[in-house]
Amino acid sequence: MNLTAALKKYFGFDTFKGDQERIIQNLMDGNDTFVLMPTGGGKSLCYQLPSLLMEGTAIVISPLIALMKNQVDVITSMSETEGTAHYLNSSLNKAAIDQVKSDVMAGRTKLLYVAPESLTKEENVEFLRSVKISFYAIDEAHCISEWGHDFRPEYRKIRPIVNEIGKAPIIALTATATDKVRTDIKKNLGIVDAAEFKSSFNRPNLYYEVRPKTANVDKDIIKFIKQHPGKSGIIYCLSRKKVEELAEILRVNGIKAAAYHAGLDSNTRSNTQDEFLMENIDVIVATIAFGMGIDKPDVRFVIHYDIPKSLEGYYQETGRAGRDGGEGICLAFYSYKDLQKLDKFMEGKPVAEQDIGRQLLVETAAYAETSVCRRKMLLHYFGETYEKDNCGNCDNCLHPKTKIEAQEQLVIVLKTIQVIKENFRSDYVIDFIIGKPTEEILAHHHDEQELFGAGADDDEKIWNPVIRQALIAGYLRKEVENYGLLKLTAAGKKFIKAPKSFMIVKDAEFNDDYESADQEGGLSALDPVLTAMLLDLRKKVSRQLGRPPYVIFQDVSIDQMATDYPITLEELKCIQGVGEGKVKQPYAQEFVDLIKAYCEENEIERQVDMRVRTVAKKSMLKVKIIQSIDRQIALDDIAEAQGIEFEELLDEVEAIVYSGTKLDIDYFLEEVMDEDHVDDIYDYFAESETDKLSVAEEELGEDYSEDEIRLVRIKFISEMAN
Template identity: 55%
Template sequence: MTETKQSLFDNLQNFFGFNNFKGDQEIIIENILADKDTFVIMPTGGGKSMCYQLPALMSEGTAIVISPLIALMKNQVDQLRSFGGSDSIAHFLNSSLNKTEIARVKEDVITGKTKLLYVAPESLTKLENIEFLQLVKLSFVAVDEAHCISEWGHDFRPEYRKIRQVISNIGENIPIIALTATATPKVQQDIQKNLQMNNALLYKSSFNRTNLYYEVRAKRNVIKEIVRFVKQHQGKSGIIYCLSRKKVEEVAEALNLNGIKALPYHAGLDPKVRADTQDKFLMEDVDVIVATIAFGMGIDKPDVRYVIHHDVPKSMEGYYQETGRAGRDGGEGICLSFYSEKDIDKLQKFMKDKPVAEREIGTQILKEVIDYAESAVCRRKQILHYFGENFDAKDCHNMCDNCRAQKEFFSVEGPLIKALKLVQQLGEKFDDQHIISVLMGVDDPQIHNYEHHLLPEFGLGKEDGENLWKSLMRQALLNNYLAKDIDYYGLLRLTDKGKEYIENPYELKWVLNRPMGATDDDAEDEAPQGSGVLDTQLLQMLKDLRKKIAKQKNLPPFVIFQDPSLEEMCTHYPITLDEMKQISGVGSGKAMKFGTAFTELIKKYVEENDIDRPIDLVIKSAANKSAIKVSIIQNIDRQIALEDIASSKGLSYEDILREIESIVNSGTKLNLSYYIDDLIDEDRQEEVFGYFRTAEADSIEDALKELGSDDYTHEELQLMRIKFMSELGN
C-alpha cells in the first residue's frame, strides 16, 4: 500500500472508526486531495459527507462547506467535534450566531484550528465574510445539496447561483467539490455549467436503494390510515411529510391523541423548538416527526424505519430525497405515499402566479410525480429511469406495491406503432398529453390551432380509452422507445429504438394502469359514523345500560348517548375515557358525566369474549373544526344573535344550528335562553320540554306530529331540543 493510501486508511480509522470506505468514497477523496474539481452524485445514505470531511481533516488550511440549512450544519458540526475531540475543529457561520460567537469562529479559522467551516449561501455572499475568507488559507470549497443551484431541481435557491462568482472573488484556483443526492441529467448539466466545473471528474453511484419498499395509496381517511400504520410499527422511528404547517400540526395532534409520541416540525416554529425537536428524535425521546420538507436534510439517523407522505410530493427529486431518509443502515425502510387529484390541483394553483417559464418547468416536474403515482409499473424502475438509470423490474424483488399487485396487461404492438408514427408525423414537436388528446379525439383549442382535428389519426384511439394511452406513453418512455426533451418543455423525440420498432414491430405486452379511484377531501379524514361490522350483542347491552341510567336520572335515553355514538362504540370498543372521548358525539363533558359505566361494561365484554380490539379508534381530526366550534361557543357566551354568528362564519342558519347541536350533543353546556326567549314564549317552551322528557326518540318529525305543525315550526323545535339536551344532558 502506498504512503498516501496508508495515511488515508489511518485517518479513516482514527477520526471515524471505520476500516473500509463505501462505494466510490476512496477514489473521490484521493481526487480531492489531488486538488481536482469533483462532482459527486450519491444517494442519501451513501456517505456523501465523508467525501469532503476526511480530505478537509487531512489537508492544510480550512475547507468551506456551503450548506442550505442551519439544522444540517449544527448536526454535522456536533458530529465532527465528537470525532475530533475539539470544538475548534469545525464551526458554522450563519445568522444564528451573535457577534461574540462570530468573533470566536473567525479567530479559530485564522489561527488554523478549524478544518471545516460550514457557511450558508446567504452568509457567504456578505462582503465582510468575503473579505475575511480572503485572509484564510482554503483547502477547497464543498457545495453540499448542489441541486439547489438548478431551477430544474426540487429545492431551487437563487443564492446558490452566486456561489461561483463569490469563490472567484475569494481567490484563484480553489478546488470545488459539488455533492447532491438527487440529480437528473438536466440538473447535473445545470450544476456543472453554473459552477464552471465542466472538466470535473464525475462520480455517480446507482440510485437504487434495494432495502426500501415503495407504496402509493389513494387518499381516503388518510389520518386514520396513518395512525393505523404507525401503531402497527409501534416503537419504530418514522417521518411524516405534509405540505402545509396546518396539516403538520393536525397530524401530530391526531397521533398524540392516539398514544403515539410525535412532534411537529416546520419553519413557523421557534428555532430553539426546532433544534430541541430534532434532538429528541435523534435521542429517541419521540418516535415520529411530522414535518414540512424542511426536516431531515443531513439528519444522520440511520434507523428511520418509515417515511410517509401525507400529501403528494412536489417533485420526484424531493420524493427520492425524502424517502431516502428511511433505512440508511440497510435495514427496513417503508416509503408510503398518499395520492389525491385534489393535492395536484392545489399544487397547480400554487404555480398560477409564477412567471411563465417557471410555471412550465413546475408543470413538467409535477407531471412526473402524477405519472409515478398513477402508473402500475414497478415503482423502482420509474424512479431510476427518472435519474437516467435503466432497471429491470424483476430485480425489484417485489419491493414495491406494483410488483406485488395483480396486473392487467394489454397488447402493445398496434397502439405503440400508432403513437410512434404520430410523434414522427408531427415533427417531434409535441408532448405526450397532446399526442393522447389527438388519438382520443379531444375537442381542445390547442388541437384546433394546429388543425390536428383534421388529421386521419384524430379520434383513432378513442375506443381504447385514455387509461390505455396513458399507460402506453409512460411505458414507451420507460422502455426507451421515446425520450423527453427536457430543454423544450417535455417534447417527445423518437429514439433509435423507437424508429427501429416502426420498421420492424414485434409483439409486446405492457401493464395497464390501475385507476386510483375517488379520493376524499382533507375534511373527510374522519371515519364515517357506524362504519365497520356492528357488534349487535354489545349494542343491546349498551342500550340496556343507557335505559337504566336514563331511569335513574329521570331522562330520556337519547340524552345520555345517541344511537350513532352507541353503534360506533360497538365497532371500536373504547375501554378508557380518553378513547371514549374520540367516539363521535361524545366530548369531554359527556365522557366525564356518563362514560365510566359504559367503558367498564365494554372492557368486561372485551375480556369475556376475547375480542381483538381494532388498534385504531375513530380518529378525530381534532384541528379540523375545533376553531369554528370554539368561536361559536364564545359568541353564544357574548349573546350574539345566531343569524349574525352564521353570517360572520360564512355559514347558513341551518349550518349554524347543526354545529350548535353537535357541540351540545358532545356534552358542552350552552345557554341559548337569550335567543330562544325572544322567539318562543314560556308556556310553549314548557310544553315542548314536557314532550321531550317522555319521548322515546329525539326526532323533530315525531315532535311535530305530536305537538302540531300548525303550532310549532321545525326551527322552534330544533332550538328547544338543543336547549333540552344542554340543560338536562350536560
C-alpha cells in the same frame, strides 16, 4: 500519508465506500468535481477528509443550519485541536463570529461551513479574501436549479461570489438530480468540464408503497406505527397546521411524537432533533424542513402524509430511511385531490415556474398511480436502468397486477408522435389519440389528420400507462428541458415497422369519492348485529326517558360503537359525538355493558390498540364559545369576535351540545325569535323520530328559517339530551 491511512486515522474506517477515494483524489489534484450520490452514500466524507489533508481552509456552502452544527460536532469530536471545524451563519452572535474568524486566521480551521446568505454578506466576502482557501464544496447543489425540488435563488449567486473571494477547485454534491438538474448545476457553477462521479440510486433495502388516502388516514398511520413499536420514523406533511395536528393525535394515542417545522423557534427545533437522536422521541412529524441535517442511521420508516411536489423531493425524503442498510419502509398516501391542491398553490407564480412545477407534479402522479415496479420507475426518472422486472421490495412487485397486451396501442402512440412532428407533451398526445378537439389541437389543424381519434374505442385510462411504460422500455424519450416533449427513439421507429408483443400493467385506481359514510371511523367494518342491538337499547332508553332516540345517541355514534366496540366509559369518550356530558348520563353504562357482553359471547377480538383517540380540534375555540355563552354574549357577536361566520358558530355550538355539554341560549332566543316560533319548533323535535334539518324544514314549512330551526334544535338537545 496515503488516503486509506488518513481515512483510518481521522474516521476509523478501513476502506472507502464506492467512488469516495477517486472523488477525493480528483479534488486533491486541483480538479473541479461533480458528485451525485444517494443519501447515506457518504457524500460528506468526500469533502471532510480532503479538507483535513489540504493546505488552507475549505469552504462548505450548505443551506442547512442543523446540518452544519451536526457535522461540526462530528469533526470536533475526532479532532485533537480546537477549532478544526466551524460554521458561520445567522445563529451566531458577534463574539462567536469573532472567535470563528480568529481560528480561521490562525490556520486552525480546516473546514468552514457557510450558509449561502452569509456568504454574500460584504464583510464575510472581505474577510474570506484574506484567507487561503483549499477548495469550495457546494452541498445540496440541486438548490441551484429551478428544476430541482428545493430551488433557492441565493444559490444562483455562488459563482460570482467565488470569483470575488478567490479561485479554488469546486466540488458540487447532491443526492438527487435528473440529467436536466445536473446540467443546470454545472453550468451555473461554471464547472461544465468537471469530472462526474455518479453512484447508483438503487437502495435495495428500501420498501416503497403507495396507499390511497382515505378519510381514515390518521387511523392507518397509528395502526402502522403500533405495528412497529419503538422504531424511529419520520412523517412528512405539506402544511405546518397538519404537522401540529397530527403530532398531537399521535401523542394522544400513546405514541412518543413531536412536531418540527420552520415556524418553531430554533431552540425548540434543536431540542426536538436531539430528543429524536437520543431516542426519547420515536416519531417526528415534519414539513420538509426536517431531516436534511439529521444523520440518524436507523430511521425505520418514512411516511408521506401528503404526496410530495416532485420525485426528487420524494427520493430525498425517503432516503432518510434505513441509512444503515437495515429495514426502511417508505409509505406514501396519495389522493388526486392533494395534487389539485398543489397545482392551485402555483397560481400567481411566474408562468415558467408554473410550467416546471406542473411537470414535476405530473411525474409524481405517474409514480403514485403506476402499477409497474416502483423502484424501476424511480431509477428511470434519475436516468438509471433497472434490469429486473420484479424488485421484490415494493407493493407493486409483491402484489403484481395482471398484464395486458398493448402492442396495437403502442403503435398508435408512436405513429401519433411521428405525425405531430415530436413537438408535444403526453397530455396533447392523448387528447389527439382519443379524438378530443381541444382549442390547441384545432389551432394546429391536427383534427384533420387521418390518425386523429385512432384510439377513441379504447378505455381512456390505458394511454397514460402505455406512454409511461414505453418511456421505461426505451421506445420513447422525454425532453425534460424542452417542457417534456415526447420524442421517438431508434427502438421506437423500429417498433412501428416491426411491432412485437408489448405487455403493460394498467394504472392503479385511486378513488377520491371516499368522504362519505367512512368519514370518521372506518364504518366499513360496522357490525350489523351489534348495530341492531344498540338501536333497540336506544329505543328502550328513549321510551323510558320520554325523549326522541337521537337525543340519546346520534346515528353516527351508534355506527362507530358497532365498529370500535367500546367496553368502558373511558373508551366510549373516544366515540364521535360522545363527550364528558354524555358519559355521565346513567344510560351510558348500559351501552358499554351491552357491547362488553356481546364481545364476550361472540369472542370478538377487539383491536383496542388501533382505536384512534381524536384530538378535540379547535378545542380552544369551543372553550371560548362556552365561556361567552355563559356570559350571555349574543351569538352573532361571538362569531364576529372569533372571526368566523355565523353558520360556522352554529356548527361548533351543535358539536358542543351533541357531545353532552349543556348550554343555555335562551337569552339569545328571547332577543331574536318570536316565542311562538320557538315553541312550535321545540314541540316538533319533541315528537320527531329524527333531528335531520332537511326533514324539519320540510315539515315545518317556509315560515321558519334554517337558522331558527338550528337554534331551537340546539336548545332542545341541550335540555333533553344533557
